[in-house]
Each structure stands twice: as structure tokens, then as C-alpha cells.
Amino acid sequence: MAIIRNFRPDDVVAYVRLVNEIDELEKLGKATSVEHMKERLGQPHCHPEQDIFLVEENGLLVGYAEIWCETEIGRVILDGAVHPAHRCRGVGNSLLEMAIEHGRELASEAVQIPIGQKMTASQSFVEKRGFALVRRHWQMGLTNYGRAALPALHGYELRHFACGDEEGLCALQNLAFADHWGFRPNTTEEVRYLVNTALCHPEGILLITEGQRMVSYCWTIDDAIGSNKGYVRMMGVDPAYRGRGLGRTVLVAGIEYLRERGMKDIELMVDSKNPVAKRLYQSLGFKRKGIILWYQRRLSPG
Numbered sequence: 001m002a003i004i005r006n007f008r009p010d011d012v013v014a015y016v017r018l019v020n021e022i023d024e025l026e027k028l029g030k031a032t033s034v035e036h037m038k039e040r041l042g043q044p045h046c047h048p049e050q051d052i053f054l055v056e057e058n059g060l061l062v063g064y065a066e067i068w069c070e071t072e073i074g075r076v077i078l079d080g081a082v083h084p085a086h087r088c089r090g091v092g093n094s095l096l097e098m099a100i101e102h103g104r105e106l107a108s109e110a111v112q113i114p115i116g117q118k119m120t121a122s123q124s125f126v127e128k129r130g131f132a133l134v135r136r137h138w139q140m141g142l143t144n145y146g147r148a149a150l151p152a153l154h155g156y157e158l159r160h161f162a163c164g165d166e167e168g169l170c171a172l173q174n175l176a177f178a179d180h181w182g183f184r185p186n187t188t189e190e191v192r193y194l195v196n197t198a199l200c201h202p203e204g205i206l207l208i209t210e211g212q213r214m215v216s217y218c219w220t221i222d223d224a225i226g227s228n229k230g231y232v233r234m235m236g237v238d239p240a241y242r243g244r245g246l247g248r249t250v251l252v253a254g255i256e257y258l259r260e261r262g263m264k265d266i267e268l269m270v271d272s273k274n275p276v277a278k279r280l281y282q283s284l285g286f287k288r289k290g291i292i293l294w295y296q297r298r299l300s301p302g
């Protein structure tokens with residue numbers, strides 16, 4: 001008999017095992033380690049004991065729902081799965097209902113679910129339950145790339161992130177993404193936390209400054225511990241400084257940093273409705289590898 005309950009801190013090891021078992025069967029790229037999971041769940045805005053639900057059957061975890069609360073922008077994001085051996089028994093439906101109810105309790109206006117393009121069964125599952133496709137994000141990749149010449153900078157300085165830059169980086173990121181669909185403004189505390197995680201190297205955050213002012217950044221991370229794939233987590237330019245080549249320059253510097261670290265592949269994600277960024281990435285050789293489909297169901301109050 002399956003029960004749904006809240007996550008407890010001592011579930012971490014079993015939770016990681018479940019996520020990895022599902023990933024082994026479905027190759028979703030979600031495989032993780034206990035260390036990485038602890039870091040993920042320790043983020044300042046994450047409340048695992050309230051916002052993660054686990055399905056337990058005969059002492060084994062067989063399904064989960066993670067609800068990421070972003071009510072500042074009117075949404076919660078749901079990520080969940082049921083172990084393939086336990087599907088078609090209503091477990092996923094119960095988890096989804098629970099997540100929707102939790103979103104309502106948090107006074108969210110909508111529940112959003114990102115689903116990979118190839119996950120057609122998941123897409124029809126949510127479509128049947130009132131979710132509609134609202135956005136597409138492209139997963140882009142760069143392979144077999146060589147050294148790229150860094151465009152000359154006049155009047156600006158290119159440097160690595162250093163301790164003490166957290167507040168400036170947070171402000172720049174919030175400014176650069178202010179009009180971006182689905183962007184929740186970050187806090188300095190969150191940026192500080194992320195900078196100190198295992199996959200992030202402060203030198204992998206490239207900054208362009210004009211005097212004391214930070215005007216452009218490219219935040220790279222490792223894709224996984226020991227992986228030779230790098231990831232461009234975020235990049236952006238202060239709106240007052242766009243169209244001057246600073247986005248291209250900082251991105252080239254980020255790519256060059258990853259190349260020097262021996263990264264064979266680089267990936268990133270971009271909103272399909274962001275033509276400027278898409279063109280910039282394509283001009284540097286990035287190709288579309290997949291699409292993440294964002295589904296949404298609006299929540300009526302009460």
C-alpha cells in the first residue's frame with residue numbers, strides 16, 4: 001500500500017537512489033550524488049520538508065514531487081516522477097493533485113512543469129489534467145570547439161569573480177533578466193550560496209566592468225563532478241550597455257575558460273522567444289540539442 005508523505009532529512013540517500021534509478025531507465029540527465037542533492041536542497045529558498053513529497057511503498061521510495069516555490073512571480077514549479085515499475089496505478093495522479101493543492105496553499109497563481117520534448121507520455125499526462133503548453137526553452141550545445149579570439153575591449157576590464165562581488169553580481173543579474181519570462185529575482189544570499197557550491201568555481205564567473213560598475217557577466221559551472229561538460233548557467237548585460245559587443249565578449253571569455261579547463265562540450269538553455277541570445281549562441285557554434293516544454297495550469301483561489 002503506497003503512502004504519500006513529506007520529505008525528511010534522513011531520506012536523502014534513498015531519495016538520490018530513487019532519482020538515479022529512474023534516470024538509469026529513462027536517461028533524463030538527472031542522475032545526481034548525495035553531496036550534490038544536499039547542496040541543492042540546502043539552497044536558501046528551498047524548504048524540502050514542506051515542499052517535497054515522497055511516495056513510499058513497503059518501506060521503499062517509488063515516487064516524488066518537488067515543488068519549487070516562486071510565488072514572488074506567481075508560480076510554483078513542479079518536478080516529479082514515479083519509478084517505471086510502479087506506474088499506471090494512480091500514484092502520479094495523486095502526486096500531481098497534492099502538488100496542485102500545495103501550490104494553492106502557497107497562494108500561487110499557477111503551477112508550471114518543465115518536460116523534455118521526448119517525454120511524450122508525461123506531456124499527455126499533464127495535458128489531460130488541464131495543463132497547457134506556455135513556453136519552449138532550447139537546450140543548446142557546443143562540441144569540437146577550438147580557441148576563440150577574444151574581441152578587444154576599450155574602456156572596460158574583463159576579470160574573474162572575486163569574493164565581495166556577490167551583491168554586484170546579484171544586482172546585475174536581476175537587472176539583465178528583469179523582463180525575462182519566468183525569472184525570479186535572486187537575493188545576494190542565494191548568489192553567495194550558489195557561488196560556493198561544488199560545481200561552481202569563482203574563476204568561472206567572468207565579469208566585464210566599467211570602473212567600479214559591473215556591466216556584463218557569464219556564469220559558467222561544471223555540469224557534474226568529474227564531468228568534462230561545462231555549462232553556461234546564466235549570462236547577461238546591463239540593458240544600458242547592450243549592443244556594444246559586451247555580451248559576445250563575456251561569453252567568449254566564459255567558453256575559453258571552460259576550454260582551458262578541458263571541457264569537451266558546453267551546454268546552456270535559452271528561451272525560444274529570445275532571438276538576440278539565440279543568434280549570439282548560434283554565431284559561436286552552439287546547436288539546438290533538445291527542447292524543454294513548459295506546461296502551466298492556472299490555479300483558482302480557494
Ligand SMILES: CC(C)(COP(=O)(O)OP(=O)(O)OC[C@H]1O[C@@H](n2cnc3c(N)ncnc32)[C@H](O)[C@@H]1OP(=O)(O)O)[C@@H](O)C(=O)NCCC(=O)NCCS
Nearest residue numbers: 176235236237242243244245246247248269270276277280
Ligand atoms: C543576450 C545579451 C546577453 C546580448 O548582449 P549584448 O551585449 O547586447 O550583445 P552584443 O552587443 O555582444 O551582440 C551580440 C550579437 O547580438 C546582436 N544584437 C545585440 N542586441 C541586439 C538587438 N537588440 N537586436 C538584434 N540584434 C542584437 C548584435 O548585433 C551581435 O551580433 P553580431 O555579433 O553578429 O554582430 C543581452 O541582450 C542580455 O543581457 N539579455 C538579457 C539576458 C539574456 O537574455 N541572457 C541570455 C539568457 S540565455
